[in-house]
Amino acid sequence: MLDATGRPRSLFLLGGTSDIALAVAERYAARTPGLRVVLAARPGERRDAAVSRLQGLGCEVHAVDLEARSVESHEQAVRAAAGHGDLDVSVVAYGVLGDNERAWTDVAAGTELAEVNFVGPLAAGILLGEQVRRQGHGVVVALSSVAAERPRRSNFVYGATKAGTDAFFTGLGEALREHGGHVLVVRPGFVRSKMTAGLDPAPLATDPGHVADAVLAAVDARREQVWVPGAMRGVMVVLRHLPRPVFRRLPI
Amino acid sequence: MRGTAPAVQRRTLTGWGRTAPSAADVASPRSPDEVASLVAAPRVGGDRPHRGVLARGLGRSYGDAAQNAGGLVLDMTGCDRILAVDVEERVVRVEAGVSIDALTRTLLPLGLWLPVVPGTRQVTVGGAIAADVHGKNHHVSGSFGAHVLALDLVAADGEVRTLTPDGPGAEAFWATVGGMGLTGVVVRATLSCIPAETAYAVVRTERARDLDHLLDLLAEDDPDPYSVAWFDALARGPRMGRAVLTRGRLAQVGDLPARLAKHPSSFGAASRGPAVPVLPHGLLNRAMGRAFNELWFRKAPARPTTDVQPLGAFFQPLDGVRDWNRVYGPRGFCQYQFVVPESETDAFRRAVALIAGSGHPSCLNVLKRMGESGPGLLSFPAPGWTLAVDLPVGPGLDRLLDGLDDLVLGAGGRVYLAKDSRLRPDAVEAMYPRLGQFRSARRVLDPDGLFVSDLARRVLL
Numbered sequence: 088m089l090d091a092t093g094r095p096r097s098l099f100l101l102g103g104t105s106d107i108a109l110a111v112a113e114r115y116a117a118r119t120p121g122l123r124v125v126l127a128a129r130p131g132e133r134r135d136a137a138v139s140r141l142q143g144l145g146c147e148v149h150a151v152d153l154e155a156r157s158v159e160s161h162e163q164a165v166r167a168a169a170g171h172g173d174l175d176v177s178v179v180a181y182g183v184l185g186d187n188e189r190a191w192t193d194v195a196a197g198t199e200l201a202e203v204n205f206v207g208p209l210a211a212g213i214l215l216g217e218q219v220r221r222q223g224h225g226v227v228v229a230l231s232s233v234a235a236e237r238p239r240r241s242n243f244v245y246g247a248t249k250a251g252t253d254a255f256f257t258g259l260g261e262a263l264r265e266h267g268g269h270v271l272v273v274r275p276g277f278v279r280s281k282m283t284a285g286l287d288p289a290p291l292a293t294d295p296g297h298v299a300d301a302v303l304a305a306v307d308a309r310r311e312q313v314w315v316p317g318a319m320r321g322v323m324v325v326l327r328h329l330p331r332p333v334f335r336r337l338p339i
Numbered sequence: 340m341r342g343t344a345p346a347v348q349r350r351t352l353t354g355w356g357r358t359a360p361s362a363a364d365v366a367s368p369r370s371p372d373e374v375a376s377l378v379a380a381p382r383v384g385g386d387r388p389h390r391g392v393l394a395r396g397l398g399r400s401y402g403d404a405a406q407n408a409g410g411l412v413l414d415m416t417g418c419d420r421i422l423a424v425d426v427e428e429r430v431v432r433v434e435a436g437v438s439i440d441a442l443t444r445t446l447l448p449l450g451l452w453l454p455v456v457p458g459t460r461q462v463t464v465g466g467a468i469a470a471d472v473h474g475k476n477h478h479v480s481g482s483f484g485a486h487v488l489a490l491d492l493v494a495a496d497g498e499v500r501t502l503t504p505d506g507p508g509a510e511a512f513w514a515t516v517g518g519m520g521l522t523g524v525v526v527r528a529t530l531s532c533i534p535a536e537t538a539y540a541v542v543r544t545e546r547a548r549d550l551d552h553l554l555d556l557l558a559e560d561d562p563d564p565y566s567v568a569w570f571d572a573l574a575r576g577p578r579m580g581r582a583v584l585t586r587g588r589l590a591q592v593g594d595l596p597a598r599l600a601k602h603p604s605s606f607g608a609a610s611r612g613p614a615v616p617v618l619p620h621g622l623l624n625r626a627m628g629r630a631f632n633e634l635w636f637r638k639a640p641a642r643p644t645t646d647v648q649p650l651g652a653f654f655q656p657l658d659g660v661r662d663w664n665r666v667y668g669p670r671g672f673c674q675y676q677f678v679v680p681e682s683e684t685d686a687f688r689r690a691v692a693l694i695a696g697s698g699h700p701s702c703l704n705v706l707k708r709m710g711e712s713g714p715g716l717l718s719f720p721a722p723g724w725t726l727a728v729d730l731p732v733g734p735g736l737d738r739l740l741d742g743l744d745d746l747v748l749g750a751g752g753r754v755y756l757a758k759d760s761r762l763r764p765d766a767v768e769a770m771y772p773r774l775g776q777f778r779s780a781r782r783v784l785d786p787d788g789l790f791v792s793d794l795a796r797r798v799l800l
Contacts, residue, residue: 088403090359091356091673091761092732120763224360267360308669
């Protein structure tokens with residue numbers, strides 16, 4: 088459990104090599120000396136690097152394998168993570184941006200995006216929900232996107248997958264309330280990270296550190312939704328209500 | 340013959356500080372027999388594997404001591420019968436879920452009072468034993484456990500054991516007194532009482548201009564058994580630690596003015612004051628805290644006075660304000676209470692300075708001198724200076740309290756587990772030297788670790 092001042096004893100990162108997940112881990116590691124981190128990701132150099140980075144911060148790190156497109160792999164990862172003790176904060180952080188033009192014209196490319204960004208997180212959410220009900224507590228942080236709020240021509244397949252994930256975790260939060268669970272849906276704008284490397288930053292671009300700061304603050308306040316940067320919330324309120332002919336002309 | 344076990348209901352629970360909620364399956368047994376059957380066959384909703392059992396009283400522990408995330412929680416307030424009162428011998432036998440409020444209302448008309456009452460009457464006898472609570476007379480009378488003549492404990496096997504402070508069950512008794520509910524469920528207790536002619540106290544009130552003055556006043560030889568100081572936790576510089584000291588004794592009929600002497604044992608109505616609404620976060624800010632502290636200090640007479648007060652007003656002033664814990668906003672608050680040895684006035688002074696200089700507003704700040712420790716293995720009270728502050732949860736509070744932990748540990752003191760919601764395991768290990776003995780006693784009573792709480796999981800008791 089998180090203590091009264093917001094210190095967890097354990098952290099479970101799904102997509103543990105994601106820049107945002109690691110930034111969250113660094114901040115919690117600073118709060119809790121000896122924080123236990125279970126890092127689920129595909130085995131390889133990137134995971135090894137993440138493990139040693141967190142060990143360097145004094146964390147007790149356990150690496151487990153996770154393949155985003157395999158439901159079975161999710162089951163094994165959650166079981167392995169829970170085997171180390173209660174899961175205080177879990178972060179579902181993996182996802183891919185994909186190539187929108189391929190994704191909406193090629194069935195294989197489109198459904199792959201859906202598997203990684205929606206089916207996988209859905210499986211993770213169901214399994215984590217089961218764990219929360221068993222524990223009687225637990226925070227689940229799901230990385231959504233402002234793209235989930237209104238489809239755009241330039242990334243609507245990604246937006247569609249994130250919209251599904253966003254809706255699922257929003258509802259999961261309601262379902263887990265009576266079980267002591269707290270689900271936070273995070274809607275960042277453009278984040279300068281591995282995922283967006285090579286793309287031109289959109290207005291209000293942010294970085295993984297800011298997203299992580301917003302995540303910790305929202306978990307502390309038991310908020311269920313957070314936009315990063317905060318100003319994005321107001322922007323999206325406006326964008327959501329623009330007539331389509333206007334919206335489609337915007338340079339975004 | 341055991342009764343049938345009552346139904347369970349999933350509920351989210353917090354302590355009085357309203358921090359760190361967790362969900363548990365709550366059962367409300369109506370009798371010690373039902374408690375025994377629930378312990379012997381703990382059931383939880385659905386097909387979840389169970390995560391232990393814990394008794395809960397009126398939920399006045401500030402932190403997570405009366406929570407059991409994912410497990411079974413026994414709401415003991417249904418086991419609240421007063422079984423027998425022996426006025427001649429001054430002994431009362433009760434079920435553990437009875438509140439101190441109900442108990443004192445029954446005892447006073449019979450000319451009896453409890454030797455130790457905590458700062459709220461809204462606690463159960465079982466909770467008072469589990470936390471080994473203390474009162475304003477700790478330096479004279481010790482803690483609650485010192486006046487428990489016997490208790491009935493439902494242990495992990497579902498059997499009832501009668502434990503007494505001496506004799507064969509003594510180790511289990513002193514593991515249970517102050518044991519935070521981790522040795523089993525206290526279902527009945529036999530308590531000794533003291534005579535009380537009236538429902539009033541004779542109270543002397545005086546101001547202390549700063550911390551040194553206050554410590555001098557508290558160190559004086561004092562004819563009165565009860566003493567406590569409220570102090571200003573925000574005043575800095577020369578006024579740091581300015582305080583209002585109240586000392587008193589139970590009044591006799593001869594002490595009362597004529598209009599009160601007609602009904603000397605009338606305790607007053609059960610109704611309590613208005614509920615406090617939840618304030619938006621941040622409303623209880625430093626400015627408001629400062630105003631409150633100033634007001635509280637000014638409210639006290641500038642010169643020492645003596646007056647007669649109802650026992651409730653003297654012992655439990657906050658019981659008049661329903662749900663006062665909501666004033667701290669949605670994130671709740673931490674109460675931090677520590678004790679350091681009397682020789683460590685320097686550490687004590689530094690702790691007060693750390694709090695006053697921290698920017699965290701605290702309003703309900705209590706300071707007193709404690710007497711000798713009791714035999715309770717995990718009991719908090721120890722001889723020296725104790726201080727309690729209420730601090731709303733906000734950024735930086737973790738670091739302030741970690742800093743205080745270090746100071747307290749360095750001075751050979753400890754922090755009160757019944758109020759804690761954020762201590763770390765290594766600190767608890769260092770603060771409670773008899774923890775090892777407690778763990779062995781617990782293993783004997785509960786080898787499989789059936790009784791558990793969020794507190795126990797957090798600090799690895």
